[in-house]
Amino acid sequence: MKKLLFPMFVLFVSGLPLPIKGLELDWLLFDPDVGETDQHSGEVAAVNQTDGLSFNSSTTSSSPLYTDSSFQNSTSDTWEDLHPHARTTAFFQTSTSLPVEVTAATEDQEVPGLTEQSSAEGSDREEEQDDFPEEGEDEEGRCKKMVSLEERHIVAEALMKFSIDLFKQVHLESKMPNFLLSPFSIFLSLSQLALGAGNRTEKQLLETLHIDTVKCLHSTLKSARKELTKTILSLAARIYTKKGFQVKEKFLKRSESFYGAKPVNLIGKSDDDLIAINKWVKEVTGGKITKFLSYVPQDLVLLLLNAVYFKGLWRNKFDPSFTTEDVFYLNEQEMVTVEMMNAQKYPLSWFPLNNLEIARFPFKGNISFVVIMPNRYEWDALSVLSSLNYTELFSRFPKESPTLVKMPKLVLEYQLELNHALTRMGLGELFTQPDFRKISNETLFVSSIQHQTTLELKEDGVEASAVTGVFMFRSLSTFSINRPFIFIISHDPTGFILFLGLVRNPNPNLSVKRTDLKDFLDLKHFLKTIDPK
Numbered sequence: 001m002k003k004l005l006f007p008m009f010v011l012f013v014s015g016l017p018l019p020i021k022g023l024e025l026d027w028l029l030f031d032p033d034v035g036e037t038d039q040h041s042g043e044v045a046a047v048n049q050t051d052g053l054s055f056n057s058s059t060t061s062s063s064p065l066y067t068d069s070s071f072q073n074s075t076s077d078t079w080e081d082l083h084p085h086a087r088t089t090a091f092f093q094t095s096t097s098l099p100v101e102v103t104a105a106t107e108d109q110e111v112p113g114l115t116e117q118s119s120a121e122g123s124d125r126e127e128e129q130d131d132f133p134e135e136g137e138d139e140e141g142r143c144k145k146m147v148s149l150e151e152r153h154i155v156a157e158a159l160m161k162f163s164i165d166l167f168k169q170v171h172l173e174s175k176m177p178n179f180l181l182s183p184f185s186i187f188l189s190l191s192q193l194a195l196g197a198g199n200r201t202e203k204q205l206l207e208t209l210h211i212d213t214v215k216c217l218h219s220t221l222k223s224a225r226k227e228l229t230k231t232i233l234s235l236a237a238r239i240y241t242k243k244g245f246q247v248k249e250k251f252l253k254r255s256e257s258f259y260g261a262k263p264v265n266l267i268g269k270s271d272d273d274l275i276a277i278n279k280w281v282k283e284v285t286g287g288k289i290t291k292f293l294s295y296v297p298q299d300l301v302l303l304l305l306n307a308v309y310f311k312g313l314w315r316n317k318f319d320p321s322f323t324t325e326d327v328f329y330l331n332e333q334e335m336v337t338v339e340m341m342n343a344q345k346y347p348l349s350w351f352p353l354n355n356l357e358i359a360r361f362p363f364k365g366n367i368s369f370v371v372i373m374p375n376r377y378e379w380d381a382l383s384v385l386s387s388l389n390y391t392e393l394f395s396r397f398p399k400e401s402p403t404l405v406k407m408p409k410l411v412l413e414y415q416l417e418l419n420h421a422l423t424r425m426g427l428g429e430l431f432t433q434p435d436f437r438k439i440s441n442e443t444l445f446v447s448s449i450q451h452q453t454t455l456e457l458k459e460d461g462v463e464a465s466a467v468t469g470v471f472m473f474r475s476l477s478t479f480s481i482n483r484p485f486i487f488i489i490s491h492d493p494t495g496f497i498l499f500l501g502l503v504r505n506p507n508p509n510l511s512v513k514r515t516d517l518k519d520f521l522d523l524k525h526f527l528k529t530i531d532p533k
Contacts, residue, residue: 147216147223155220156495158210159187160390163497165208168382169421177508180414180453180501190427191221192259192304196251196439201429208426218258224494225260236284237261238305240277243268245301251439261304270296281305302439315362316347318407318459327513328408329483330505331377334512338408340482341459345402350479353396356384359479360397361407366492370394373485381486381502394495406480410506411456418449455501 163183170179187209194205195218206212214220225235237260241247255261266273273296282290318341326340350359355376361369374384419431430446489499 147220151214151216151220152224152227152494154214155211155217155224156497157391158214159183159497160495161210162187162208163500164382164385165425166421167385167500167502169424170416171382171502173420174416176414177504178412178414178502178506179416180412180455180499181451182453182499184496184498186418186451188221188259191218192255192261195254195258196248196436198435198437201435204426204429208422218254222258224496227494228491228496234284235260236305238280238303239263240266240273240300240303240305242266242301245440246442247302247440248438255304266296266300266303270298273300277303277305313364315364316343318343320459323409323459326406326408327482328506329377329515330512331515333515335515336505336507336510336512338410338507341405341407341409343403343405346405347400348403348405348479349397349400350403350477351396351398353393355379357479358393358397367498368488368490368492370488370490371481371485372487373481373483377483379484384486390495394490394492401477404478404480406478406482407457408481408506409458410503412453412501412503414453416451418451422449453499455499 163181166181166183166186170181190205190209191211194202194209197205203212206214206217211217229235237255239247239252239255239261241263243265252263256263267276274293277293277296278290322342322344323339324342325337327335328338328340329335348359348361350357352358352375355374357371357373357375359371359373361371363369372384372388422428423431430449432445434445436444484502484504487499487501487503488497490497
């Protein structure tokens, strides 16, 4: 008899001044019958919203488990095109929205996802004790010492390296002009999965996450989660189990201790379980995900849910009355019309670096929206990301000064399957013959890992903060986001990267226009004379 394990994690973020709304969903699907599957990515962008910046992540568009038609109507490749026989029962999913609101959900479920081989197959495996304290921990999983700030910084650096690795693989596969990831959500999901992995599988997970040398890893992540939730970020997690499927008690206890994943028994009736799960997801995502699942598979034995909610507002407000129609230059020959938010004396910290302009837009709650914008059109996003020293970068921001700012309103929705990307990153064994003996004595496989993220950038929800002294400066620089850029949403105290995105066309649903030669020459001259002073 097959058993399927479907881990699910949910992330939701919301913020203040420039509101960010975000939702993120990540799923792990375990299935012994499923081999490699093609990537599915989808993206929708629109600029007809007027109320803030938001992130959302979910996998509802292409999966029969999800009911959100907006994903089914995505302008990107459809799931059916790439997966004629695809099942969407087990994968990672992320969603985020900003003014700022971000929601993310990741789900692992033993339905067409994590499955079990026959007991005869698994009987040859050497029985092993379920006591696997990581380095620096006692047998109860407690760290033998307090988690230091240095260890937290090491994990933050590991998260950045993992983010760039993931960005590289997705960048190679993506055919869409824009994409958006929540490395933090995926990082947490894979770290929690490592709790249940043994031997080589655990080693591969930790090496891919760049945390194989970190002592007290899970304790460090627990400490970081506490730090992240001190302000406007909230995290929630659950483990749903089905009667008859034996999950090891230690895995359940450690998942709850380190990742806040509380164990809950499934009712056993699909309709009732569906209502209960969707109700919980709706509550922990601030109502942003109302129908996470469309049905609960009969063979579901384990469901891991992890939700993050972040509602963020810009610390300094964008006045909606100043939003106007403007142009965004795709390259030297093409442009699109966008709704451009404007601020005449925005207190902004930014600086030029080689051929880049880098700016930090702060949210309340120690969250930053960092824009990395090349001042030329011929550039490689991966090379730009890989060339930066982020520890040095975040320490270089100067004092804020009044700046003429232009920022496009946009909505991004992106989804993809991570199987191929993670396989190239060294995690191919998850989908073939992994060792999850710390989860169960049954032999389990991951069939699919899905990720979905949405970002909405708008004016609403931002509270104006006192900027009296700002208007006393004489000079007024200009920072205009009117050409392709990379952005990072990060938590300032920990340095954790929450979201990472690339925008080449903020309004891909509109037809492209030819660039006016005079306007382009004016822009080209402007780029040559940029001076933050």
